[in-house]
Amino acid sequence: MTIASDTYVTTDLPGASPDAPALFLFHGTGGDENQFVELASELRPGARRIGIRGDVSEGGALRYFRRLAEGRYDMADLTRATSKVAAFVAAAAPAGRRLALGYSNGANIIASVLFAAPASFDAAVLMHPLIPFEPQPQPDLAGRRVLITAVRHDPIVPADNAQRLADYFTANGAEVRLVWHDGGHEIRRAELLAAQEFLQ
Secondary structure (H helix, E strand, O other), rough: OOEEOOOEEEEOOOOOOOOOOOOEEOOOOOOOOOHHHHHHHHHHHEEEEEEOOOOOEEEOOEEEOOOOEOOOHHHHHHHHHHHHHHHHHHHOOOOEEEEEEEEEEHHHHHHHHHHHOHOOOOOOEEEOOOOOOOOEEEEHHHHEEEEEEEEOOOOOHHHHHHOOOOOOOHOOOOEEEEEEEEOOOOOHHHHHHHHHHHHH
């Protein structure tokens, strides 16, 4: 079911039980709230699935925050979007386990939310994230679980950027797994299998 509110347009599908975890789904640039809804039922069966549509349009392609160029973010808009997503997540699932999965721009907004409000998610899957800035230390990341999937020859995300992000989460106390593949910016089966194992 697609739901429009004063914050985001979402798809919100109930879990198999009242205490099922809430799995928040964040699409890549050009996707929408339904991009990962069916996939999520395979990655974490029984979870409540909440797909969130980005509220920024870049030439008609939906995103969660503006950018000035490839790899150059509008930092003021990223701050706005981070606060908005964190507030939405807290209101949508005020109790129970909260998980997140995002690809590309969706992974970036999840990471930014974890930098600012670590309690937003208990565990997060970040597929091909690009964080072209140095996050502030965040000791409250202790106890968070993070899976990063990355590509050694991604034309958009330099491999050292993914490694630095993994090192940041580790240094700030999170439990981190970094999975590599040798393709391009597309999602490969190996990362989906890693995400399925991680989310169980």
